[in-house]
Amino acid sequence: MKAVSARVTAGLNLGATMIASDNSGAKVVRLVAVKRGKGKKGKQMCAKMADWVKVSVKKGVPDMKGKVFDAVIIRQKKSYQRLNGERIAFEDNAVAILKDDKGNPKGTQIKGPIAREVLERWPQVAKIASIVY
Secondary structure (H helix, E strand, O other): OOOOOEEOOOOEEOOOEEEEOEOOOEEEEEEEEEOOOOOOOOOOOEEOOOOEEEEEEEEEOOOOOOOEEEEEEEEOOOOEEEOOOOEEOOOOOEEEEEOOOOOOEOOOOEEEEEOHHHHHHOHHHHHOEEEEO
16 A cells, blocks of 8 residues: 555544445444554554545445445544644544445545545545545
């Protein structure tokens, strides 16, 4: 996975509830696992901005409920610092659901802004976003 140009603070623990910000059919999801994350033995994994994660759908269309999907974190409440010194924090935690391992999104549009770090690592997801902040 490509590196992001920011010192992103890990702000989401396993079990965190997030909003699915795309129009894939899911509304509320729960963080299940962090894919390709670096961790320490005996320590629980944390996720951060632009990470590839596994999520379980808690609310949404009935055929998606309870299923597990890959997703990308596009917003996080916990502030993080960019290399130019500015600190960024969003008002909610949100993900975009992926349909395959190549990073193609399941939905066709994303509601709300996404971070610039997501654009660097996941260009296909950023392509369907309305605002890149």
